[in-house]
Every structure is written in C-alpha cells, then in structure tokens.
Amino acid sequence: MxxxxxxxxxxxxxxxxxxxxxxxxxxxxxxxxxxxxxxxxxxxIPKPKGWVNDYERDFNEQQIASLEYVILKFDKESSIQIAIVTIDTMMTSKKKFNDLALRIANSWKPGEKGKDNGILIAFSRKHRLIRICNGYGIEKLISDKETKEVIDRHIIPNFKKDDYYAGTFTGLTELIKLLKTKQ
Incomplete structure (x- = not known):
C-alpha cells in the first residue's frame, strides 16, 4: 500500500x-x-375495549363491527365468548409472542366465570404468528388438533393472500361451526 x-x-x-x-x-x-x-x-395488559382489539390495525371499523356481531350472536346462543387481538411487534418479540397471547388470555378471561369457556384468537401480521388459546371448558369440546386444522385450513390461506379480515372471519365462523357440533 x-x-x-x-x-x-x-x-x-x-x-x-x-x-x-x-x-x-x-x-x-x-x-x-x-x-x-x-x-x-x-x-x-390493557383491558379489552370489546371483543376485537386491533392493536396492529389490520381491520377497518366495518370489519371490526362484523367480527363483533358474529361473536356477540354466538355468545347469546351458547354462552361461549371469543376474543380477538392483533399484536403489534412493539408489544413483543417473535420469540415471546405465544407467551404474550397466553398472558392476554389469562388477563382478559373470555368466557363465563366458572365455566372457563372462552377462546382468544391472537395473531401478529408482522411476526407472521397466530395462536388460539382455548379455555379449559373449550378444551373439553374441541381438541388442539381441531383448533390447528381451523388455523391451517381456514385462516392461514387467507393470511397468505394478505387478507387478514377474511382469514379471521373464516376462522371465527369455522370455530363456531365446530363448537355448535360439539354442544
């Protein structure tokens, strides 16, 4: 040099x-x-502001209202409560996503007290992760395998098309159909 x-x-x-x-x-x-x-x-963990808490801003107001309507209608028919939360990457790392989803489920406690018949659908578009947390009362009705099939067959195909509302709506309605066959 x-x-x-x-x-x-x-x-x-x-x-x-x-x-x-x-x-x-x-x-x-x-x-x-x-x-x-x-x-x-x-x-x-913040208190839920309804049945759909969209921290990641994946849905518009009409979509949130539509999801809430389906959830409320099913709650009246069955007393099973379903909550949906989208989790922004600011809230957790990819590694701790599942732990946070479970923590939110345990904090919000969807379902009737004493029946533990609630479900939390949590996903993060940016982390590309989803988890459905079933209360113990729900676990008596549907298995983890059945829940995974709903995710794999009905939610993920729409998510892969970047249609998070369709994936969530379809997954929600399929969970409801499955639960109706088990009651």
Whole structure:
C-alpha cells in the first residue's frame, strides 16, 4: 500500500469511527427503550375495549363491527365468548409472542366465570404468528388438533393472500361451526 492510500484509509477510519460508535449507541438506546415498552405492556395488559382489539390495525371499523356481531350472536346462543387481538411487534418479540397471547388470555378471561369457556384468537401480521388459546371448558369440546386444522385450513390461506379480515372471519365462523357440533 502506498503512503497516499494509507493516509486516505486512515482518515476514513477516523471519520467513520465516531459515527459508527454513535450509531451503535443510538441503536442500543432504541433497543433498550423497546424492551422497556414491551416490559411495561407485559406488566400492564390493557383491558379489552370489546371483543376485537386491533392493536396492529389490520381491520377497518366495518370489519371490526362484523367480527363483533358474529361473536356477540354466538355468545347469546351458547354462552361461549371469543376474543380477538392483533399484536403489534412493539408489544413483543417473535420469540415471546405465544407467551404474550397466553398472558392476554389469562388477563382478559373470555368466557363465563366458572365455566372457563372462552377462546382468544391472537395473531401478529408482522411476526407472521397466530395462536388460539382455548379455555379449559373449550378444551373439553374441541381438541388442539381441531383448533390447528381451523388455523391451517381456514385462516392461514387467507393470511397468505394478505387478507387478514377474511382469514379471521373464516376462522371465527369455522370455530363456531365446530363448537355448535360439539354442544
């Protein structure tokens, strides 16, 4: 390496060094703030604002109303309560998604007290994850295998087309049909 190239390389390293360190510090600060936000959310699960809580903003108002109508109608017919929550990536990491879904289900406790007959459908479009949490009373009616079939056959095909409302609506109605055959 000639002297001129050495000096140019040295100057570039000196100029980019502080910026790289500063950028790394900013990245670590942002990561720390995200983890603080996630911990705060974990420790303070908000109360549900209805049967559909769309933190990820996957649905419009009409779609939320449609899902709520189906859920309320089925609740009146069966006393089985179903809640839907979309989980934004700010709320949890992909690794902790299932734990958060279960925590929300245990916090909100859909279903009648004493019957534990509630279901929580939780998904994150950005994490590409879904979980259906069945209360113990529901587990007596439908198996995990049947729940997984609803996800695989009715929800995921629509999600793959980026149609989260159709996937959720179809999955919800299929769960209801399945539950009606078991009561």
């Amino acid at each position: 000639n002297t001129k190239a050495f000096w140019i390389l040295s100057i570039l390293i000196m100029l980019t060094g502080p910026f790289s360190t500063e950028a790394q510090e900013q990245k670590e600060t942002a990561k720390g703030k995200l983890e603080d936000y996630r911990k705060t959310f974990w420790d303070n």
